[in-house]
Amino acid sequence: MVYSFLKNKVHYQLPADQLVLQILERGEGALSNTGALLIRTGEFTGRSPDDKFIVRDAVTEDTVHWNRFNNAMPTACFLALEKDLLAYLGSKEEVWMRDVFACADEKYRLSIRMINELPASSHFAANMFICPQPEELLGMKPEWQVIHAPGFQADPLRHGTRKGNFTVVSFSHKKILIGGTGYTGEIKKGVFTILNYLLPLGHGVLPMHCSANVGKRGDTALFFGLSGTGKTTLSSDPARELIGDDEHGWDEAGVFNFEGGCYAKIIDLSEQREPEIYSAVRAGALVENAGFLPGTNGIDFKSREITENTRVSYPLNFISNARIPSVTGIPQNIFFLTCDAYGVLPPISKLTPEQAMFYYINGYTAKVAGTEVGVMEPQITFSSCFGAPFLPLHPDFYAGMFRAKIEESGAAVWMINTGWTGGPYGTGQRISLTYTRAMLSAALGGELDDVVFSCHPLFGLWVPQFCPGVPAELLNPRDTWEDALAYDRAAVSLLAQFAENYERNRSPSAQTVGSAL
Ligand SMILES: Nc1ncnc2c1ncn2[C@@H]1O[C@H](COP(=O)(O)OP(=O)(O)O)[C@@H](O)[C@H]1O
Ligand SMILES: C=C(OP(=O)(O)O)C(=O)O
Numbered sequence: 001m002v003y004s005f006l007k008n009k010v011h012y013q014l015p016a017d018q019l020v021l022q023i024l025e026r027g028e029g030a031l032s033n034t035g036a037l038l039i040r041t042g043e044f045t046g047r048s049p050d051d052k053f054i055v056r057d058a059v060t061e062d063t064v065h066w067n068r069f070n071n072a073m074p075t076a077c078f079l080a081l082e083k084d085l086l087a088y089l090g091s092k093e094e095v096w097m098r099d100v101f102a103c104a105d106e107k108y109r110l111s112i113r114m115i116n117e118l119p120a121s122s123h124f125a126a127n128m129f130i131c132p133q134p135e136e137l138l139g140m141k142p143e144w145q146v147i148h149a150p151g152f153q154a155d156p157l158r159h160g161t162r163k164g165n166f167t168v169v170s171f172s173h174k175k176i177l178i179g180g181t182g183y184t185g186e187i188k189k190g191v192f193t194i195l196n197y198l199l200p201l202g203h204g205v206l207p208m209h210c211s212a213n214v215g216k217r218g219d220t221a222l223f224f225g226l227s228g229t230g231k232t233t234l235s236s237d238p239a240r241e242l243i244g245d246d247e248h249g250w251d252e253a254g255v256f257n258f259e260g261g262c263y264a265k266i267i268d269l270s271e272q273r274e275p276e277i278y279s280a281v282r283a284g285a286l287v288e289n290a291g292f293l294p295g296t297n298g299i300d301f302k303s304r305e306i307t308e309n310t311r312v313s314y315p316l317n318f319i320s321n322a323r324i325p326s327v328t329g330i331p332q333n334i335f336f337l338t339c340d341a342y343g344v345l346p347p348i349s350k351l352t353p354e355q356a357m358f359y360y361i362n363g364y365t366a367k368v369a370g371t372e373v374g375v376m377e378p379q380i381t382f383s384s385c386f387g388a389p390f391l392p393l394h395p396d397f398y399a400g401m402f403r404a405k406i407e408e409s410g411a412a413v414w415m416i417n418t419g420w421t422g423g424p425y426g427t428g429q430r431i432s433l434t435y436t437r438a439m440l441s442a443a444l445g446g447e448l449d450d451v452v453f454s455c456h457p458l459f460g461l462w463v464p465q466f467c468p469g470v471p472a473e474l475l476n477p478r479d480t481w482e483d484a485l486a487y488d489r490a491a492v493s494l495l496a497q498f499a500e501n502y503e504r505n506r507s508p509s510a511q512t513v514g515s516a517l
């Protein structure tokens, strides 16, 4: 591999502590009183899904589902963009390079070379991916490359992008180009995107936008959900070993993490509510877009001055009960997390296998503020398989695999509303984390096995009428609204939106590639 910037200084595989010194020296970060490093990611503090492209060529033409999340880019534009991006990096005095793995299960290991303009992005990659052992680095020829330069701006006319910022994947060249944005989430979700293509097509492995943990009896649980629904928060549980907080694969033997670290939201983080994550904000952790409490170097977890999407990345071993390598067995329980801004869905309910498929395909939630550009308050969304922005293939392809997995495993599927109760956003309140945790722990501990479930009259979901540690009146959302008729109207309207979305997904225009797979 010949890089034009090899004449520059290339910092290869630097450990986090050395990167921290460089970042401080360059004035690109500041240390907090816990030893964690604070950085700012610049103009972008969230992902920009509209600026994500896949190169449309012979490899992808008939396999990729060309929807609004998979914008097509011609090969010629990709080549011009790559050339200009590399020339830009070549003009820098120094660049950072590191080789990492994705996939904790060695059978599926993907080696990736990260080339970064900034040491902070290299630090992020060190925290989030699996670090090769020194002997593994010898003679390693990374299969994929991520080339990342926040300071580079694309030219839409020449490069076929929408704006100056972009994430472009080429499956033929095995490259991800990222520019014009310093939001590190683009790096991890870029890698997630390629795994969502390579694992099902190449290995028959189901990729999932979910977190995972495992109980003392060896029982595995998955927590599916779009951004901000609680995957990271709820998978960190002192009673269960953490497998991973965001991206996993499921094969015949079980579940494995794609990553080697976590990327937690820290808005309003408190030691009392989320002790595991709070204690991970220490030396070696990289905090993004949070500030200090005035006159101190203590982190202000409450400040929304830069964004609501304040984040911290840390290696998995910062959580004391993380399992490394992060591999576990076939799931017994699957939770769909939805942050329902309407306050309509019950805080916990059980789904039949048919309902599980319906909710998986619909992927209903509210986008919370900040994670995507332009989202300022909860915004209703349907996101297939709880991860539409990261799926190169048609959602039906993943849904077919998921159906087979739940049938084979017999896993129980639950829906957890981590959003609003007592009314919609603005009137009601967000369900307390304490109660959500109590509901999960009851479901996982078999404490709901013998309770009476009643059927939600509109949604048909099975709602437990008793749950240890949770006030009974919270379980039936209609009872939590002051105006029960207003609840009924909101529920009817949400159900109609579900039906409409489901039909939209079934329409022939949505089926462009399903038949080819
Ligand atoms: N009942 C609840 N369940 C889960 N998270 C909650 C709840 N109430 C508030 N939250 C907050 O919502 C956010 C969930 O974010 P996170 O776990 O990072 O989501 P994800 O990993 O799915 O993107 C956290 O900031 C958490 O403190
Ligand atoms: C990093 C992200 O994922 P999540 O919020 O699901 O952790 C993101 O969506 O940018």
Ligand SMILES: [Mn+2]
Pocket (backbone or CB within 6 Å): 228, 231, 232, 245, 246, 263, 264, 265
């Ligand atoms: Mn997360």
